[in-house]
Amino acid sequence: MKVFSGTANEPLARAICKSINIELGKCSIQPFPDGETFIKIEENVRGEDVFVVQPTSPPTNHNLMELFIMIDALRRASASRITAVLPFYGYARQDRKDQPRVPITAKLIANLLVAAGVNRILAMDLHAQQIQGFFDIPVDHLYAAPVMYDYLRKKSLPDLVVVSPDVGGLKMAHAYSQVLESGLAIVAKRRKNATEVESMAVIGEIRGKNILLVDDLTETAGTLTSAAALLKKKGAKKILACVSHAILNNVGIERLRKSAIDELITTDTVQRPAIDGVKITTLTVAGLLGEAIKRINSNSSVNSLFEFKGGRTS
Secondary structure (H helix, E strand, O other): OEEEEOOOOHHHHHHHHHHOOOOEOOEEEEEOOOOOEEEEEOOOOOOOEEEEEOOOOOOHHHHHHHHHHHHHHHHHOOOOEEEEEEOOOOOOOOOOOOOOOOOOHHHHHHHHHHHHOOOEEEEEOOOOHHHHHHOOOOEEEEOOHHHHHHHHHHHOOOOEEEEEOOHHHHHHHHHHHHHHOOEEEEEEEEEOOOOOEEEEEEEOOOOOOEEEEEEEEEOOOHHHHHHHHHHHHOOOOOEEEEEEEEOOOHHHHHHHHHOOOOEEEEEOOOOOOOOOOOOEEEEOOHHHHHHHHHHHHOOOOOHHHOEEOOEEOO
16 A cells, blocks of 8 residues: 655645555656646555545645646556545535536546546545545545544533534534534525625524534635624624635635634645634544545445444534
8 A cells, every 4th residue: 555645735645644654655746847747656556555645725726637647647657546535625516507508517527537547536525425426436435523523522612502604514513413412503694606605594592602613615714704793693602613624715814813703623634824813723634534545455344434423424
């Protein structure tokens, strides 16, 4: 078994290797003066079970291209099986035709990965479950939830209510509320455009309660901050937000600085620079991904990684 990493999140790849006691595979990745990417695998991979760690976070197109090139290099070097480890799957929000004449880019990326030579996918917290069906190869879909649960349990917040910031996240919020044995509420919202969201009403009792907002990813933080503002107005006490992938552009960082959110809990699936003025707690998913890689390599069941406290995180 060998694990290689692109440039998108090398610290996570190193942490995964440390958790399973192996060295990170050697490869050189260099840009040509015209912006093209050159990759050379610096060790023998013939007949090996190879894992490539590369979240397709911004710059998305660059990281995707780097992944395709690395897969092609490994395939041509006779690796026996190539698994793409995608802690974050870019373009996942383009998973349906919701307007005339638009693409289903999440499916296109799946096709391109298979065409490049991937034999298996290991992903974490996909934006939509049906993306697994876009692949005609095996997909192992992990959840960051067990890592989040451990942290939240230690905080043991009294009078906790788990809130979904929109209707789409209700299933995830329900799973959190079951495990944390807390109340459940939902914020009804209307999206004005790609960056602006208007929160309209809260369904559930939140006055005088501590709030945990849960979502799978945030970039501009519009959904989270508008939901937090509405919850504060309705009498919520402390507001925490729990997000698997915090990509956070400049707009999102600015919104979080001004928001009613007291703490943002996220994971290291994507690399981010240090951010001032926002309390961000970053939990590592390296152990979870490392365990899944070990089990895939030994053809063991990955199923038990979904199970938590007698239930399932899905």
